[in-house]
Amino acid sequence: MERSATSPSALTGAAKGNGDAVFAAIVRFSAALILLGLGGMVAVMAWGARGAFARFGPGFVFDKAWNPVTQHFGAAAPMFGTVITALLAILLAVPLAFGIAVWLTEIASARIAGVIGTLIQLLAAVPSIIFGMWGFAVLVPFMAHYVEPLASHTLGRVPGIGTLFRGAPYGTGFLTGGMILAVMITPFICAVMRDVFLSIPAVLKESAYGLGMTRWEVVRRIILPWSRSSVVGGVMLGLGRALGETMAITFVIGNANHIGWSLFSPGNTIASLIALEFPESAVGSLKFSSLMAAGFLLMLISLGTLVCSRLLLRTKAAGR
Amino acid sequence: MTTHTTTPTVQAAPCVGARWQGNSVSAIRRRMVDRVATALCWAATVLVLLMLFSILFVLVRNGVGGLRWVTFVHVTLPPGQAGGLANAIVGSLIQTGLAVLIGAPVGLLVGIYLAEFTATDGKLINFVRFVSDLLLSAPSILVGLFIYMIVVVPSGHFSGLAGALALSMLVVPVVVRTTEDMLRLVPLAMREAAIALGAPRWRMILFVCLRAAREGVATGILLALARVSGETAPLLFTSLGNMNWSVAPGKPMASLPVTIYQYAGAAYADWTALAWTGALLITAGILMINITVRLGLGRNRK
Numbered sequence: 204m205e206r207s208a209t210s211p212s213a214l215t216g217a218a219k220g221n222g223d224a225v226f227a228a229i230v231r232f233s234a235a236l237i238l239l240g241l242g243g244m245v246a247v248m249a250w251g252a253r254g255a256f257a258r259f260g261p262g263f264v265f266d267k268a269w270n271p272v273t274q275h276f277g278a279a280a281p282m283f284g285t286v287i288t289a290l291l292a293i294l295l296a297v298p299l300a301f302g303i304a305v306w307l308t309e310i311a312s313a314r315i316a317g318v319i320g321t322l323i324q325l326l327a328a329v330p331s332i333i334f335g336m337w338g339f340a341v342l343v344p345f346m347a348h349y350v351e352p353l354a355s356h357t358l359g360r361v362p363g364i365g366t367l368f369r370g371a372p373y374g375t376g377f378l379t380g381g382m383i384l385a386v387m388i389t390p391f392i393c394a395v396m397r398d399v400f401l402s403i404p405a406v407l408k409e410s411a412y413g414l415g416m417t418r419w420e421v422v423r424r425i426i427l428p429w430s431r432s433s434v435v436g437g438v439m440l441g442l443g444r445a446l447g448e449t450m451a452i453t454f455v456i457g458n459a460n461h462i463g464w465s466l467f468s469p470g471n472t473i474a475s476l477i478a479l480e481f482p483e484s485a486v487g488s489l490k491f492s493s494l495m496a497a498g499f500l501l502m503l504i505s506l507g508t509l510v511c512s513r514l515l516l517r518t519k520a521a522g523r
Numbered sequence: 524m525t526t527h528t529t530t531p532t533v534q535a536a537p538c539v540g541a542r543w544q545g546n547s548v549s550a551i552r553r554r555m556v557d558r559v560a561t562a563l564c565w566a567a568t569v570l571v572l573l574m575l576f577s578i579l580f581v582l583v584r585n586g587v588g589g590l591r592w593v594t595f596v597h598v599t600l601p602p603g604q605a606g607g608l609a610n611a612i613v614g615s616l617i618q619t620g621l622a623v624l625i626g627a628p629v630g631l632l633v634g635i636y637l638a639e640f641t642a643t644d645g646k647l648i649n650f651v652r653f654v655s656d657l658l659l660s661a662p663s664i665l666v667g668l669f670i671y672m673i674v675v676v677p678s679g680h681f682s683g684l685a686g687a688l689a690l691s692m693l694v695v696p697v698v699v700r701t702t703e704d705m706l707r708l709v710p711l712a713m714r715e716a717a718i719a720l721g722a723p724r725w726r727m728i729l730f731v732c733l734r735a736a737r738e739g740v741a742t743g744i745l746l747a748l749a750r751v752s753g754e755t756a757p758l759l760f761t762s763l764g765n766m767n768w769s770v771a772p773g774k775p776m777a778s779l780p781v782t783i784y785q786y787a788g789a790a791y792a793d794w795t796a797l798a799w800t801g802a803l804l805i806t807a808g809i810l811m812i813n814i815t816v817r818l819g820l821g822r823n824r825k
Contacts, residue, residue, distance in 0.1 A: 222723050226728075234628055238650075240692055241661070322572060323575075329753075330805060331781050332753065332755045336783070336799070393769050419557040420557070477664055478664060480757060509659070509661075513656055
């Protein structure tokens with residue numbers, strides 16, 4: 204009795220309490236829409252893929268064939284391409300992003316770092332189709348005329364790793380795809396790294412410098428250990444983006460459904476395969492279902508990566 | 524290789540006493556490592572900036588020639604007939620506009636849920652935030668497939684509305700993120716003042732908290748608009764593209780990204796030129812929104 208008389212919500216009366224209930228219901232309904240959105244995506248992909256999985260079974264994942272004529276489909280080649288291009292992208296993007304993040308936080312003055320940081324983040328805003336066109340117009344000829352012939356004449360002769368660098372210099376292929384993806388995801392990884400680097404207590408760095416450490420030693424011994432899990436989370440976030448990227452890759456991957464061990468050989472990714480072949484497949488056909496199955500696999504791969512990334516980023520944030 | 528990995532442990536102790544300005548072997552080595560690392564950081568920054576400028580340069584060089592009146596008033600025509608991009612530009616504006624109209628309110632409400640209902644639905648809120656973050660980076664082509672299956676197949680035809688729905692699924696998580704962040708910055712005293720004056724919770728949230736956070740929230744909506752206006756993959760199987768003038772949301776609708784995609788791979792010089800002009804237009808628009816937002820944010824923070 205006494206409590207309700209002093210509590211603010213009791214003063215507002217029944218009508219306003221009703222408004223609160225309605226508002227809460229609307230807000231909860233919207234939240235449910237988000238859950239339905241992601242759950243619906245997974246469910247619809249699985250539903251569309253049932254024909255392919257019923258026909259080919261789990262072997263679909265390991266089957267290298269993609270042959271519309273014989274109605275024989277498997278996801279191994281595009282899955283291989285998806286993973287290889289994304290891993291190449293990470294391999295190239297992580298050192299770049301790390302270098303930029305160190306430059307922005309430790310080397311440049313705050314004023315210049317602000318401007319350059321903004322420019323780097325603008326790169327993240329450029330639509331992926333623009334990266335595709337740029338890759339096709341600039342990077343592909345550059346690779347075909349300079350990088351690939353040079354690499355196959357030098358690195359291609361080294362026994363062992365030589366296979367990676369042999370092959371006809373088309374300019375398109377896994378390496379070019381990975382390079383485009385690397386440019387695209389560098390700003391994302393860099394943004395995460397920069398934020399954690401900035402969150403390190405200044406005292407830690409100042410005492411390290413005060414003890415006579417060089418800048419690199421501070422980065423290596425103070426900054427990296429402090430921010431390790433967030434950095435890995437940021438890298439996984441970039442990986443997730445690279446796995447699902449479509450338009451940039453479509454222009455430069457070469458669109459050949461085969462698995463080649465040369466970095467210069469044309470390949471395909473799941474997203475690119477869907478973009479190219481989906482318009483030519485009738486609803487309910489086996490090819491349609493196979494494309495949905497490939498999409499379902501892509502969903503699983505990228506969600507798995509993103510879940511890892513979020514968990515890593517969250518545990519660190521909670522630990523502070 | 525072995526020396527490289529062992530040096531740090533060897534140096535760890537002496538680095539306290541060793542004069543790193545000195546000329547002992549270890550001091551010189553440490554200085555060199557530091558200089559090389561610094562140079563590599565510079566190189567990484569310069570390299571990525573070069574990429575950005577290279578993209579902008581190629582866009583301007585190939586696209587500026589098409590910035591003529593014809594491009595903005597003519598619709599897409601067969602090669603050789605002086606076509607333009609009018610239907611694509613208008614189609615893009617309609618679809619991104621609809622996408623924001625559908626997605627922003629949902630995003631706002633979910634953002635409010637995440638920021639304001641922690642006391643009652645704590646665990647569920649963490650899960651919703653997690654799912655929203657997943658949706659933020661989910662492959663956009665799969666969003667297109669999803670809308671194709673639940674909208675295009677049942678209705679029997681491609682439509683601009685389906686395209687807008689696909690884009691709105693990408694708008695929601697961006698708006699959720701910024702709305703939640705901005706609402707959390709609203710001081711507790713303002714909430715208490717509103718409640719003390721007898722306002723119900725929903726009025727407090729909508730008219731006090733959201734109002735106080737309106738600039739940040741608007742920023743989020745603008746960023747979402749910028750993000751979806753360049754998206755191609757979700758539109759391929761939903762609004763499909765349309766060579767003719769069409770503003771009816773129930774029919775297939777042209778859009779700049781899809782037109783660029785179709786034209787860029789074409790063998791006709793005038794089509795590729797138009798693709799570059801479209802690419803220049805869209806990039807310029809997106810970068811302008813981003814720069815405006817960032818300048819605005821920078822000013823407010825000071």
